Amino acid sequence: MKKTILFITGLLVTLCGSAKYYPSAEVQKSRDAFAADRFGIFLHWGLYSTFAQGEWYMQNEDIDRDEYAKAADGFYPHNFNAREWVKAFKAAGAKYITFTSRHHEGFSMWDTKQSDYNIMHTPYGKDIIKQLSKACQKEGIALHLYYSHLDWTRDDYPTGRTGLHTGKNPKKVDWAHYYQFMNAQLTELLTQYGPIRCIWFDGMWDHDSDATPFDWQLGPQYELIHRLQPGCLVANNHHQTPYEGEDIQIFERDVPGENTAEWNTTAISRLPLETCQTMNGMWGYKVKDQNYKSVDELIRLLVRTSGKGANLLLNIGPQPDGSLPAAALQRLEGMGKWLKKYGTTIYGTQAGPAQGGEKYATTRAGKKVYLHVLDPEMKEISFSLGFEAATLVTAFGKTKHLKWTQTGYNFTLRLDNDKDAPDNIYEITLR
Numbered sequence: 001m002k003k004t005i006l007f008i009t010g011l012l013v014t015l016c017g018s019a020k021y022y023p024s025a026e027v028q029k030s031r032d033a034f035a036a037d038r039f040g041i042f043l044h045w046g047l048y049s050t051f052a053q054g055e056w057y058m059q060n061e062d063i064d065r066d067e068y069a070k071a072a073d074g075f076y077p078h079n080f081n082a083r084e085w086v087k088a089f090k091a092a093g094a095k096y097i098t099f100t101s102r103h104h105e106g107f108s109m110w111d112t113k114q115s116d117y118n119i120m121h122t123p124y125g126k127d128i129i130k131q132l133s134k135a136c137q138k139e140g141i142a143l144h145l146y147y148s149h150l151d152w153t154r155d156d157y158p159t160g161r162t163g164l165h166t167g168k169n170p171k172k173v174d175w176a177h178y179y180q181f182m183n184a185q186l187t188e189l190l191t192q193y194g195p196i197r198c199i200w201f202d203g204m205w206d207h208d209s210d211a212t213p214f215d216w217q218l219g220p221q222y223e224l225i226h227r228l229q230p231g232c233l234v235a236n237n238h239h240q241t242p243y244e245g246e247d248i249q250i251f252e253r254d255v256p257g258e259n260t261a262e263w264n265t266t267a268i269s270r271l272p273l274e275t276c277q278t279m280n281g282m283w284g285y286k287v288k289d290q291n292y293k294s295v296d297e298l299i300r301l302l303v304r305t306s307g308k309g310a311n312l313l314l315n316i317g318p319q320p321d322g323s324l325p326a327a328a329l330q331r332l333e334g335m336g337k338w339l340k341k342y343g344t345t346i347y348g349t350q351a352g353p354a355q356g357g358e359k360y361a362t363t364r365a366g367k368k369v370y371l372h373v374l375d376p377e378m379k380e381i382s383f384s385l386g387f388e389a390a391t392l393v394t395a396f397g398k399t400k401h402l403k404w405t406q407t408g409y410n411f412t413l414r415l416d417n418d419k420d421a422p423d424n425i426y427e428i429t430l431r
């Protein structure tokens with residue numbers, strides 16, 4: 001009987017591409033922990049960092065893969081210190097990091113046995129992921145790994161709409177071989193580096209213009225991940241409605257529901273949400289890109305994503321020598337200071353009852369609603385509390401009762417804002 005059921009399920013998976021996914025208790029636990037975290041650090045670091053032109057340099061400048069690969073012989077990040085990195089992220093209030101194990105260029109940042117194009121074959125010769133995983137375990141920070149589905153260097157990857165001019169041999173395309181390669185790499189990552197809380201895929205959009213839809217065989221790959229580490233979450237930055245087997249919905253460069261990036265047209269699902277955003281313009285280190293968002297802007301972004309019930313995955317592009325840009329460290333410090341004081345209104349909260357774009361946001365924890373006023377010029381605010389009734393309102397951390405009214409759903413409060421604060425927080429206690 002069991003065999004027959006397994007056979008039918010297998011058949012359905014083969015026919016439909018993906019079976020209905022029921023997250024295990026371990027996955028549910030990771031989803032809950034993830035959703036409470038609210039703030040993580042994204043790290044784009046790879047061979048591309050040595051060119052200091054961002055992680056798309058190879059594709060943007062049509063660089064020949066063999067010429068590009070020569071950079072591996074000069075990669076020597078002598079200032080890299082995993083523990084210092086992770087300590088700085090922790091002090092900033094981040095609860096997890098997402099590290100690019102292998103980006104579109106195809107270079108692996110760990111001791112992979114599946115290809116020589118990796119960090120062990122540089123003068124540096126040390127496994128970056130091993131060092132990061134140790135540091136994360138010591139500091140109590142969760143480790144997520146970014147993994148590119150597309151590859152601009154390997155012949156076996158069936159090139160899509162990018163990586164067309166990097167000197168690959170189209171006669172050597174071999175999807176079955178590439179798929180096996182990816183799964184072997186994922187197996188290494190999930191069996192040799194302790195707990196990995198999430199595999200974060202990217203690059204599927206490379207085939208979004210194919211005449212016949214490309215079959216990425218996601219189902220069995222996701223199953224492999226969940227089998228190797230039952231608590232590991234699966235995320236995919238494909239900008240589409242989440243597929244079966246995925247545990248997180250990602251909004252690249254957007255607060256969920258805002259779609260300023262133009263590719264975030266999908267509805268917000270019931271999965272845990274994550275917004276990923278850059279501190280400056282590019283993900284990978286780019287020497288010219290000094291257009292950093294201010295600490296205040298980043299705080300407001302974190303508040304706005306929290307208001308939507310989403311995490312903020314804030315990116316840093318480490319320098320070729322392995323150090324973090326001074327501008328990024330300064331932002332981290334500022335956020336850490338703010339979160340130390342106001343973290344109660346962010347961590348472990350849920351989406352609040354009302355969101356006002358750039359002007360205000362609300363988060364909620366139990367019977368508390370935290371109103372974050374982001375525009376200090378606002379004198380009064382009105383929004384719906386739904387069926388809930390307010391009983392008491394104070395400025396966050398203060399005891400003085402403030403004047404408010406509630407008529408039906410509509411709650412109104414006179415504001416007394418500090419004009420210099422990035423966010424004026426008010427605490428509304430519900431009955």
Ligand code: GLC
Pocket residue numbers: 044055056202203237252276283
């Ligand atoms: C895009 C870019 C990629 C980056 C990712 C981060 O998919 O292609 O370079 O890593 O966004 O969200």
